[in-house]
Amino acid sequence: MSGTWSNWSGYVTAAPRLVASPADVGELSDLIQTAPGPVRVSGAGHSFTPLVKSQGTIVSLDKMEGLVSHDAEKRQARVRAGTRLGPLMHILQNIGQGLPNMGDIDRQAIGGALGTATHGSGPTLGAYHTQLEAVRLVDGLGKSREFSRAGDQDAIHAIGVALGAFGILSEVTLNNIASYRLRRRKWVLPWADMLRNFETMMSAHRSAEFYYIPFSGHAQFIASDLSDATPTARPLEEDEAGLRTLRSLRTGLAWLPALRRRLIRGAVAKVPAEDYVQDWLNVYASDRQTRFNEMEYHLPFEEGPKALAEVIELTERHFPEVYFPMEVRSVAPDQFWLSPFHNRLTCSIAIHHDAANDPLPFMRAAEPIFRRYGGRPHWGKMHSLRAAELKKLYPRWDDAMAVRRDLDPQNRLVSPYMAELFGIEQ
Ligand SMILES: Cc1cc2nc3c(=O)[nH]c(=O)nc-3n(C[C@H](O)[C@H](O)[C@H](O)COP(=O)(O)OP(=O)(O)OC[C@H]3O[C@@H](n4cnc5c(N)ncnc54)[C@H](O)[C@@H]3O)c2cc1C
Known part of the structure; x- marks a missing residue:
């Protein structure tokens, strides 16, 4: 069936000749x-x-989802790669397991989350791909192959973050942990205090992150730590209402910056602190309804505050239309060849732009700052880098590309964009 396809924000569209949803590995x-x-x-x-x-084929694995098997002793679960993170959380909770960490939402498929090195926050917590024990992948010739950490660790390090260009994952085995509970706290503090205490605050919790609220001089800090306490109610999420307030102050007062600042400060000061305890699956994910486009760069951890201070200055001087909070997280180092966290503790900084407006002027102005501090772009978020620049950021780039060539010698999985990104001649 031919059709149209669009990403979540509506910024990327496609008109493929075929949209297909295989039911099993044979059809895939x-x-x-x-x-x-x-x-x-x-x-x-x-x-x-x-x-x-x-323009050729877009394959959806929506029919290839759910639990395949699990090992209670090793706390491993094998799932089909089309499984969305929301259902995955419940599958794991039912077998007494938990994902060690999660990002902001639970809508992604596990195959997609792995594909771009999707991550949450925490200085000792890796991105989803670091949980990989084994994968079943259908390569570019249509051959189904199994790779495991025990059998071939290099293959796992090559394939773990692979942007759908090394083969299509059909099943993945994840190393999980025992189901757990978290105490989550949120509070607002002056940006100057956040900046001064960045390292201590980001390192003092199992998971810590913060949002800088543009034109407010304030940040909202979020800390999560393991807890055995009795669960308490998770407060109703006010993020969408907060965004509406920030947007209307932006729209009404973009050219009255002093008044805008004063009103935002007043609104931010009223944001109540939060403190609750819940099972892991009720803590991480938020409901994101306001559509946006996003850029996120992964920087050496210690460079984070300097880069963010520059991005804030740029935004508040030149981009009055921006109202989305900027998100700052940390991610543990890992060994995966195309992981933006390869061999370094990372500070990730994400900036957002309303999907109704052209994001490019803002993103183009901010990107050089991230790059100057040695940033690697999130594979799934806006950036302008191509093979020549990316190669310099990834020490195992050539090794990864050699594995890709072996798995897809006829470039069946290579679109024009992937060819530019990976420097593949077609
Ligand atoms: C509202 C929102 C919140 C977000 N929050 C976060 C966050 O907290 N942290 C973060 O890091 N990112 C975040 N992202 C980005 C998002 O997690 C990544 O872009 C992720 O890759 C999207 O997953 P997906 O399932 O939609 O995959 P897609 O975007 O559909 O695909 C991503 C890549 O994975 C490949 N792929 C998909 N399935 C397979 C498979 N079975 N085998 C091989 N390759 C496959 C695709 O070809 C593609 O290259 C967010 C995005 C949005 C819109």
Whole structure:
């Protein structure tokens, strides 16, 4: 069936000749061999870059979802790669397991989350791909292959973050932890205090992150730590109402910055602190309704505050239309070859722009700041880098590309965008 395809923000659209939802590995393998190319696989379409875009075939794994098996002793679970994170949380909770960490939302498919190195926050907590024990992948020739950490650690490090260009994952085995409970606290503080205490505050909790609220001089800090306490109610989320307030102050007062600042400060000062205890699956994810486009760069941890201070100054001087809070997180180092967290503790900074407006002027102005501090872009979020620049940021780039060539020698999985990104001649 031909059709149209769009990502979550509406910024990336495609008109592929075929949109297909295989029910099993056999059908997936047939598609890779015979469907109009290039063949790109989608998760939930929540990336902001044109990773999934194809004029040939877009494959959805929506029918390939759910639990395959689990090992209670090793706390491992094997799931089909189309499983969305929301259902995955419940599958794991039912077998006494938990994901060690999560990002902001639970809408992604596990295959898609792995594909771009999706992450949450915490100095000792890796991104989703660091949980990988084994994968089943259908390669670019349509052959189903199994790789495991025990059998071939290099292959796992190559394939773990692979943007759907090394093969299509059909099943993944994840190393989980025992189901757990978290105490989550949120409070607002002056930006100057956050900046001064950045390292201590970001390192003092199992998971810590903060949002800088543009034109307010304030940040909202969020800390989560393990807890055995009795669960308490999670307060109703006010993020969407907060965004509406920030947007209306932006719209009404963009050219009266002093008044805008005063009113935002007043509104921010009234944001109540939060403190609750809940099972892990009720803590991480938020409901994001206001559509936006996003850029996120992953920087050496210690460079985070300096880069953020520059981005804030840029925004508040030149981009009065911006109202979305900027999100700042930390991610543990790992060994995966195309992981933006490769071999370094990371501070991730994300900036957002209302999906109704052109994001490019703002993103183009901010990107050089992130790059000057040695940032690597989130694969799924807006950036302008291509192979020549990316290669310099990834010490195992050539090794990764060699594995990719072996798995997809006919470039069946390579779209024009992927060819530019990976420097593949077609
Ligand atoms: C509202 C919102 C909140 C977000 N929050 C976070 C966050 O907290 N942290 C963060 O890091 N990112 C976040 N993101 C970005 C998002 O997590 C990533 O872009 C993620 O890759 C999207 O997953 P998806 O399932 O939608 O995959 P898609 O965007 O559909 O695909 C992503 C990549 O994975 C590949 N892929 C998909 N399935 C497979 C498969 N089975 N086998 C091989 N490759 C596959 C695709 O080809 C593509 O290259 C957010 C995005 C949005 C819109």
